[in-house]
Amino acid sequence: MKKIQSALISVFDKTGIDKIARKLHKNNIHIISTGGTQKHIESLNIPVTSVESLTDYPSILGGRVKTLHPKIFGGILFRDDHSEDLEEIKKYNLPKIDLVIVDLYPFGETVKLTEDESEIIEKVDIGGVSLLRASAKNYSKTLVVSSRNNYNEFISYMEKNNYCTDINFRKKYASKAFGITSEYDSQIDSFFGVSSGEYPQLRYGENPHQKAIFKGDLDKIFDKINGKDLSYNNLLDINSAIRLISEFKSTTFAIIKHNNACGIASCDTVLSSYKKALMSDPLSAFGGVLITNEKVDEDSANEINKLFFEVLIAPEFDDKSLDILKEKRNRIILRMNNFILDKLSSKKLLGGYLQQDLDTAENKVENWSVVTETKPSTEQIVDLEFANKIVKHSKSNAIVLVKGNQMISSGVGQTSRVDALKHAIEKAKTFGFKVEGSVMASDAFFPFPDCIEIASNAGVHSVVQPGGSIKDNLSIDTCNKAKISMVITGMRHFYH
Amino acid sequence: MKKIQSALISVFDKTGIDKIARKLHKNNIHIISTGGTQKHIESLNIPVTSVESLTDYPSILGGRVKTLHPKIFGGILFRDDHSEDLEEIKKYNLPKIDLVIVDLYPFGETVKLTEDESEIIEKVDIGGVSLLRASAKNYSKTLVVSSRNNYNEFISYMEKNNYCTDINFRKKYASKAFGITSEYDSQIDSFFGVSSGEYPQLRYGENPHQKAIFKGDLDKIFDKINGKDLSYNNLLDINSAIRLISEFKSTTFAIIKHNNACGIASCDTVLSSYKKALMSDPLSAFGGVLITNEKVDEDSANEINKLFFEVLIAPEFDDKSLDILKEKRNRIILRMNNFILDKLSSKKLLGGYLQQDLDTAENKVENWSVVTETKPSTEQIVDLEFANKIVKHSKSNAIVLVKGNQMISSGVGQTSRVDALKHAIEKAKTFGFKVEGSVMASDAFFPFPDCIEIASNAGVHSVVQPGGSIKDNLSIDTCNKAKISMVITGMRHFYH
Numbered sequence A, B: 001m002k003k004i005q006s007a008l009i010s011v012f013d014k015t016g017i018d019k020i021a022r023k024l025h026k027n028n029i030h031i032i033s034t035g036g037t038q039k040h041i042e043s044l045n046i047p048v049t050s051v052e053s054l055t056d057y058p059s060i061l062g063g064r065v066k067t068l069h070p071k072i073f074g075g076i077l078f079r080d081d082h083s084e085d086l087e088e089i090k091k092y093n094l095p096k097i098d099l100v101i102v103d104l105y106p107f108g109e110t111v112k113l114t115e116d117e118s119e120i121i122e123k124v125d126i127g128g129v130s131l132l133r134a135s136a137k138n139y140s141k142t143l144v145v146s147s148r149n150n151y152n153e154f155i156s157y158m159e160k161n162n163y164c165t166d167i168n169f170r171k172k173y174a175s176k177a178f179g180i181t182s183e184y185d186s187q188i189d190s191f192f193g194v195s196s197g198e199y200p201q202l203r204y205g206e207n208p209h210q211k212a213i214f215k216g217d218l219d220k221i222f223d224k225i226n227g228k229d230l231s232y233n234n235l236l237d238i239n240s241a242i243r244l245i246s247e248f249k250s251t252t253f254a255i256i257k258h259n260n261a262c263g264i265a266s267c268d269t270v271l272s273s274y275k276k277a278l279m280s281d282p283l284s285a286f287g288g289v290l291i292t293n294e295k296v297d298e299d300s301a302n303e304i305n306k307l308f309f310e311v312l313i314a315p316e317f318d319d320k321s322l323d324i325l326k327e328k329r330n331r332i333i334l335r336m337n338n339f340i341l342d343k344l345s346s347k348k349l350l351g352g353y354l355q356q357d358l359d360t361a362e363n364k365v366e367n368w369s370v371v372t373e374t375k376p377s378t379e380q381i382v383d384l385e386f387a388n389k390i391v392k393h394s395k396s397n398a399i400v401l402v403k404g405n406q407m408i409s410s411g412v413g414q415t416s417r418v419d420a421l422k423h424a425i426e427k428a429k430t431f432g433f434k435v436e437g438s439v440m441a442s443d444a445f446f447p448f449p450d451c452i453e454i455a456s457n458a459g460v461h462s463v464v465q466p467g468g469s470i471k472d473n474l475s476i477d478t479c480n481k482a483k484i485s486m487v488i489t490g491m492r493h494f495y496h
Helices: A017-026 A035-042 A051-055 A070-077 A083-091 A107-113 A117-122 A127-137 A148-160 A167-195 A232-245 A270-280 A298-304 A319-325 A378-392 A417-430 A450-458 A472-482 B017-026 B035-042 B051-055 B070-077 B083-091 B107-113 B117-122 B127-137 B148-160 B167-195 B232-245 B270-280 B298-304 B319-325 B378-392 B417-430 B450-458 B472-482
Strands: A006-011 A030-033 A099-103 A143-145 A212-215 A222-226 A252-257 A260-266 A288-292 A309-314 A332-336 A344-349 A352-357 A399-403 A406-411 A439-442 A462-465 A485-488 B006-011 B030-033 B099-103 B143-145 B212-215 B222-226 B252-257 B260-266 B288-292 B309-314 B332-336 B344-349 B352-357 B399-402 B407-411 B439-442 B462-465 B485-488
Touching: A006 A017, A006 A035, A006 A070, A006 A127, A017 A030, A017 A035, A017 A099, A017 A148, A030 A035, A030 A051, A051 A070, A070 A083, A070 A127, A099 A127, A107 A117, A107 A167, A127 A143, A127 A167, A127 B127, A127 B167, A143 A148, A143 A167, A148 A167, A167 A212, A167 B127, A167 B167, A222 A319, A232 A252, A232 A260, A232 A288, A232 A309, A232 A332, A232 B344, A232 B352, A252 A270, A260 A270, A260 A378, A270 A288, A270 A298, A270 A406, A298 A319, A344 B232, A352 B232, A378 A399, A378 A406, A378 A439, A378 A462, A378 A485, A399 A417, A406 A417, A417 A439, A417 A450, A417 B417, A450 A472, A472 A485, B006 B017, B006 B035, B006 B070, B006 B127, B017 B030, B017 B035, B017 B099, B017 B148, B030 B035, B030 B051, B051 B070, B070 B083, B070 B127, B099 B127, B107 B117, B107 B167, B127 B143, B127 B167, B143 B148, B143 B167, B148 B167, B167 B212, B222 B319, B232 B252, B232 B260, B232 B288, B232 B309, B232 B332, B252 B270, B260 B270, B260 B378, B260 B407, B270 B288, B270 B298, B270 B407, B298 B319, B378 B399, B378 B407, B378 B439, B378 B462, B378 B485, B399 B417, B407 B417, B417 B439, B417 B450, B450 B472, B472 B485
Parallel strands: A006 A030, A006 A099, A099 A143, A288 A309, A309 A332, A439 A462, A462 A485, B006 B030, B006 B099, B099 B143, B288 B309, B309 B332, B439 B462, B462 B485
Antiparallel strands: A212 B352, A222 A332, A252 A260, A252 A288, A260 A406, A344 A352, A344 B344, A352 B212, A399 A406, A399 A439, B222 B332, B252 B260, B252 B288, B344 B352, B399 B407, B399 B439
């Protein structure tokens, strides 16, 4: 526990500072401040040491530079367990600062209130962020309070602990400070990025009544060689398309709608892959996002041109294919660059960010176990692998049916696995496929043997699934009775 | 265009600096530097002015404080169109700094390489971030280069423009700098947050082979009063549950699986609402996330207790209900607090962030237009509104069927709207509901009249949809022929 003896306070919004300043003063904590905060605390008849008197340097440039001085930052950043640092504290007469309270200039609020850019820019806090970051870095001795939301908790903690702090409390508050500065700079980044044209401001978000931007550099990912501006929903689908196609090495074509593949096939050529992908679900393909991992040639372009679609992505296009495809001005044609796929996902929700490693692990056939009496044939293993790659990129719960490197149908995004399977079987029939002799992939285990029963009755001959249910043996028994094969991968692929 | 005359360079990784320093020197640009960068440039026989000689202040605390001095920050931050600032430049003999090149200490990389916390903390860059942010703020005169990835583009630009910069180029680079600092502080936030216990490190992500954390404060959202740790997938479902339930003012109960409602109903009591919600799809409800907007009492608890579920969320629980519900130790019971729902969504993808306002707009009945000869009854309007609120929070494409404030079924997450509708009809029958007399909501318009035909054949009596298709009139004609009513809201609700 470290006793607090001095505090630097620099706040834009003075709310709540009266109470804190009085308590600090009452507990003989020396207050350092500057500008408006200093005047505010002095008006409460509480003594304050000005930053300027410590640094012997005035506030300059209309207040743009006030606290950025080695005496202040040295007083925050010195390590109290380093003898060299302690010697320098003496040598340069640096103040020891144990507590830093900052309320940043309200950048985000100002952006909402005015379009006057010089007013907005003055609200980009430089000194305040530097104070927060320095004191957070040195949490081993300094406590940082970075938000008015924490004042009450901070005061109760102080009162309870007699104005001493323990390291874990200081570290938690350091984390909060970096959370604040990260969000703050993200807001500035958005404003500067949109107003400079660095970031595309999308026409709207998922729906016309939602505003949206993309904060990134799409030129790294692809060259847009034709078509209208990309929409929010296009970007979601393009992301799904690129991640899906990255699973396949041989010539493959996929059609994406609402972030799921509605058609996908691997075949000798782009043309034949496209034709087979379209067969999976020619109805959903309407207005879809198309992607292939090989060069688009004239023949493929002629065939693809018959479909109404939104986006076509490929690593290469020959000149003749482009002549054909560019006939429609709005149609978006993207030449994919070599780039590194994202490794992390992050979603803003519940007042925070939910972050995870993306599901980039390769689900290798050599790690699979055949658990049934009937073994899958070599051709079936190829199809099982193909199906498993698709189910990995389909929204959960998902079931994928494959025959000869062609997805014959899928059931996706369902609250029940049985429904996903039933939809897949029904859909295969709708578009003229025979389920007989197909293979099935499931993104997660079967809690009951019902899915295996339904699948084998429909004619599925082989199944791939992660396994791991306490009732796996019931599914295995059902396979054995039906004389179909099943492999267990040990790797679940939920995806939402 | 502003001519560059002086540059401050401070880089951790010296790669690429040789070329830049030589070109700057050749173009008579005065170089200011400190520490390792200074030595590196001097070793190229290029003259460098040290930061220390400008500030008359030494580098202190083992290099923790080097550039944080008003002379340096004044030289970056002065406004070259403000006469007062220009006078202060003279008065305090501040150097004019036009270009700032910084490569930050590699925090993220260090975290991957070592677990030695003091080594990690030394890699929290304070001075570098302050330099980047100050020069980015003052993009009206200063150019900031914040990443080695931009060196090539920066050099070509300089060569082409004779070492002059225009304001939009400077602003784009300012945006890049804030993007860098925001990401940098987000990484520090993650590290400090997890290691201090401020942020829960989840057991795993969507799947066991993915690592995950939640960066936020769940205590603001709810109090956990029973059960195991929340999982990644729990948090996704809890988010969906809370957003959905926030639409309803009267007593309502919803059951969520894979981010979609598999059951929901509004009725007199929590008990009756729960029973009706469960009826929608008792199969999917297994292992689901349950939510209500009223106090859970003993009767409801007894009934809910019969179901195997993962999470139950409510604003209040009476003591007897808790005695019952807490019997199972793993079961998660959350008491929801009053909090402000997120207004923005942000998803990391395609090397950037896709951000939008969330779909929080109220789709008000008074703004709806009845477009058919048959008008919906008062009861039907109530059901249409209920259905439309559910479809807004269901994954697209989505169709919801409702009768008497009870969802009788839905089709969600489909690549085709026809499939979503077919699934909804089929599912209603599976669980013993009659579609006859129900109402239907669609999250987006009908491009063709096929859905209306299928729905009216199944017995749907009234339809709500956003409208906006060029073929709306075909759907309206089909309604009129079938003597069913349709309202158009003008507000689409895609949700992925």
